[in-house]
Amino acid sequence: MAIIGIDLGTSTCEIAYFKDGKPQIILNDKGERITPSYVGIDTNGDIVVGQDAKDQFIGRRQFTTMEYKRLMGTNEKIRLGDKLYFPEEISAIMLKYLKECAEKYLKEEVTEAVITVPANFNNNQREATLNAAKLAGLKVERLINEPTAAALAFGLKNIDKNLKVLVFDFGGGTLDVTVLEIFDGVIDVMSSYGDPFLGGKDFDERLCEFIIQEMKRRINFHVAQDDFLTMSKIKAAAEEAKKNLSFDKEALIVIENVYSNGNIIDFKIKISREEFEEMVFDLVERAGYIIDKALEDKDLSYDDIDLVLMVGGTTRIPLVRKYVKEKLNKDIKTEINPDEAVALGAAIQAAIMSGKMDEEKGLMITDICPYNLGVASVAEINGQLFADVFSKIIERNTTIPTSKSKEFYTLYDNQTEVEIKAYQTLDNDCLFVDDATFIGSFHLSGIPENKAGKEAILVEFSYDLNGNIKITATIKSNGISKDLEIKNQSSLSLDQVIEKMDAIDDSWKKSRLASKYKITIETAEKKIKQMDDIKLKNELFDLVVKLKEYIKNEDEENADLIDGRILDFILDI
Ligand SMILES: Nc1ncnc2c1ncn2[C@@H]1O[C@H](COP(=O)(O)OP(=O)(O)OP(=O)(O)O)[C@@H](O)[C@H]1O
Ligand SMILES: [Mg+2]
Structure with a gap:
């Protein structure tokens, strides 16, 4: 395959x-x-x-x-x-x-x-x-x-x-x-x-602005922002003109069928490569x-x-x-x-x-890794203490996969828990997390009561070949640790993905095998939604996808195999 x-x-x-x-x-x-x-x-x-x-x-x-x-x-x-x-x-x-x-x-x-x-x-x-x-x-x-x-x-x-x-x-x-x-x-x-x-889109937009201005100036035609028809014509014409100007010194822009003073006309305007270059030079x-x-x-x-x-x-x-x-x-x-x-x-x-x-x-x-990755911390800058300072853990342009860690200390007496807030930024000189992008956070509790600064927390960031980030925080004195896989920031959760999936491709349902495995699929999908462990969740999800694929292709032998594996999987958890 x-x-x-x-x-x-x-x-x-x-x-x-x-x-x-x-x-x-x-x-x-x-x-x-x-x-x-x-x-x-x-x-x-x-x-x-x-x-x-x-x-x-x-x-x-x-x-x-x-x-x-x-x-x-x-x-x-x-x-x-x-x-x-x-x-x-x-x-x-x-x-x-x-x-x-x-x-x-x-x-x-x-x-x-x-x-x-x-x-x-x-x-x-x-x-x-x-x-x-x-x-x-x-x-x-x-x-x-x-x-x-x-x-x-x-x-x-x-x-x-x-x-x-x-x-x-x-x-x-x-x-x-x-x-x-x-x-x-x-x-x-x-x-x-x-x-x-x-x-390229930004180059198109410059040309769109030019066309809109010229339509106003030459034929007194004001394009309304919600005039989708004209806007799409302009956008298409702009991209075409841009492409032509890569080969020719001059391009003719035509916007067909626009109303001008009660008449329907084709608006035509020429633009030279030089004019275009001037328009986009800053880009x-x-x-x-x-x-x-x-x-x-x-x-x-x-x-x-x-x-x-x-x-x-x-x-x-x-x-x-x-x-x-x-x-x-x-x-x-x-x-x-x-x-x-x-x-x-x-x-x-x-x-x-x-x-x-x-x-x-x-x-x-x-x-x-194309980013600086780090956490919010309290740190001294020019002799003064500040909160929400960006503390870099993985530096931009570090070869991946990579794992880097840094130690942080308790801030006050008897502090028993800490919040780890992770951020990323392109800016090497980023000082405060406000200027970075928030990527996830979690609480770590179980810090033994002790004087401020006496308990250390080791924060480790790993960045894998697919760009997945994993953060582990460990209390050094007792080994209690917690980790977070930065995977849930996306607009769609795995549960939502399952819900949407059949809307995009329900062809498995049309197979003659569909009824045979329907219950397995429904049970597995329900299970996935109840599971907490992201890795197991994904594993089960992949099996369901595979099963649907075999059902779709009416491959009963392999479908049976996966069906069995799914049932075993569900029994095991
Ligand atoms: N002859 C040309 N002259 C100028 N621009 C061109 C020409 N041919 C294509 N383009 C522009 O190139 C852009 C598309 O390039 P490409 O296909 O590499 O982008 P993409 O891979 O879709 O985008 P991205 O990599 O940003 O996600 C479009 O803006 C298109 O107008
Ligand atoms: Mg591309």
């Missing part, structure tokens, strides 16, 4: 797999290499995904969504018609579609994937991505960072070289800059910095600042970089290329298709994990 690689992008998605010693793109059911990240509901009330959803965007703006990746890990809901969805539900619909495309193309069942996320995705966003995969019935072998994946795709072709590479991944919604070293077949990620809110400069931040951390200079790898659709903009090239005074590599590099890299990672990649050819990768 193939493990596929998925680039779940803000504006486009790509899927790939590893075959004949190299990663290859999987075509979607339209025969395309690229799938637009759109999801919608059509006039029949059916869900449409990809190009079909993009095609209805202008006419059915309120029934179509895009750029939901930017909402992953938040509690914001997405409205499609009269229904509200969690961002991970929409992502799940997309992932399920990609899974089905892969199954059609490979003519085999696909249940496992490596999915890529922006390097600067925080824990909540990663967790939301994992939940989306769960909803789509995909077991995620590994989440890998997008620039790291791109580097893998490049590294495979340059395995015999020793190079320091700067990966500049400028996509639809995010910018990630990662510096890595390829050395003896090992790709060692050294540092990474990003802006989760800077991407490009912001991208330059991110490069400096990525280098700064490891005291690297422009001279240390051997080459720059351009990834992501926004790097097609000539100004972006020119700016980066001139800033670093380096060769720019565009030999790997910027839209596909990330998915190809994910497929390589999948191959490494499933042992499909030739051992001798070797290719190892080490990644880093």
Whole structure:
């Protein structure tokens, strides 16, 4: 069974797999290499995904969504018609579609994937991505960072070289800059910095503003914010013009059928590449600042970089290329298709994990924790005591997996408990937790009564290869300890995932085997909701997903096997 690689992008998605010693793109059911990240509901009330959803965007703006990746890990809901969805539900619909495309193309069942996320995705966003995969019935072998994946795709072709590479991944919604070293077949990620809110979308918005201004100025047409039809036309035209300006010196923007002084007209306006470049120059400069931040951390200079790898659709903009090239005074590599590099890299990672990649050819990768992680503490700054000081435990750009710990002491006499509050931040100089992102907290009690400062609590942070954070606090004098896996910050809990799952894919219910295993599934799902242990909860959940998959494929033999395992599991707990 193939493990596929998925680039779940803000504006486009790509899927790939590893075959004949190299990663290859999987075509979607339209025969395309690229799938637009759109999801919608059509006039029949059916869900449409990809190009079909993009095609209805202008006419059915309120029934179509895009750029939901930017909402992953938040509690914001997405409205499609009269229904509200969690961002991970929409992502799940997309992932399920990609899974089905892969199954059609490979003519085999696909249940496992490596999915890529922006390097600067925080824990909540990663967790939301994992939940989306769960909803789509995909077991995620590994989440890998997008620039790291791109580097893998490049590294495979340059395995015999020793190079320091700067990966500049400028996509639809995010910018990630990662510096890595390829050395003896090992790709060692050294540092990474990003802006989760800077991407091609922002370039589109500049053009939208321009079009809206010009419509007002030239034909006295005021676009209302809730005029969805016109807004979607403008948005589509803006993106098209932006893309054309990457190839041509001038683009013609046409907004069809707008009312002007009682007439319906087509609004037309030309824009030159120079005008466009002026409009977006500050965005490009912001991208330059991110490069400096990525280098700064490891005291690297422009001279240390051997080459720059351009990834992501926004790097097609000539100004972006020119700016980066001139800033670093380096060769720019565009030999790997910027839209596909990330998915190809994910497929390589999948191959490494499933042992499909030739051992001798070797290719190892080490990644880093993109954040400073720490806790709130009371500490002295310039001779004065402050509460809520950010006390760093894992430093940004530490190679993962990693575990680091720090000791803290009781603050007052007879203190018997303590609250551990964990935070993350990109900022190396962050002083107070107010400027960091809260990621979770827990109480530890059982501290023996003692004088202030006499009892020590050891706080350990671990960061694993998937970006999961585990925090353990231990009272040193008596060994009492408690831990917290930072996994519950996502907008959807595992219980909610179970509830939503059948709404997204209830095809198992249509199988002739459904009735045979229905009770097992219902019992297991009820059990999962009652369980406290996250690890066991997830294990049981994975078994249920597997069972549904076998039911769907009418594979009774394997379904029986899993059915038995689920029953044993339930009896054991
Ligand atoms: N020829 C082009 N010129 C300029 N921009 C382009 C061109 N082709 C694509 N783009 C832009 O590239 C962006 C999409 O790039 P890509 O597919 O790499 O992003 P993504 O992977 O979906 O996003 P992210 O990585 O941020 O999640 C869109 O904003 C799109 O408009
Ligand atoms: Mg991308």
